[in-house]
Amino acid sequence: MGERGQARRRLRERRRAREALLLDLGALVYKLHRQGKRAPELLQQKAAELTVVDDEVRELEYALDGGEAHEPELGEPATEEVAAAELEAALLAEGPEDDEPADAGR
Numbered sequence: 001m002g003e004r005g006q007a008r009r010r011l012r013e014r015r016r017a018r019e020a021l022l023l024d025l026g027a028l029v030y031k032l033h034r035q036g037k038r039a040p041e042l043l044q045q046k047a048a049e050l051t052v053v054d055d056e057v058r059e060l061e062y063a064l065d066g067g068e069a070h071e072p073e074l075g076e077p078a079t080e081e082v083a084a085a086e087l088e089a090a091l092l093a094e095g096p097e098d099d100e101p102a103d104a105g106r
Helices: 003-035 040-064 080-093
Strands: none
Touching (some): 003 040
């Protein structure tokens, strides 16, 4: 198999890995939300793992497309900053860490 064929195979493998990591991260966010828990360090770690694979996918796509930039697909973060902002918004939406109701001190 030629070099280009190997790159296409690697791209397919890395896309599958990216999809699995993305599903894993989404499931973790939802699980934490349902349990009323926060784990920003764990979420940052999982997002960093996803970013490494996503960067590799983008590099392979760029190389295989003859140097043309890849347009993000619908639902795909355009940049790492956007993904970080979305993650931060999700964490903020979970609310404060303590489990006491606001009127518990009355």
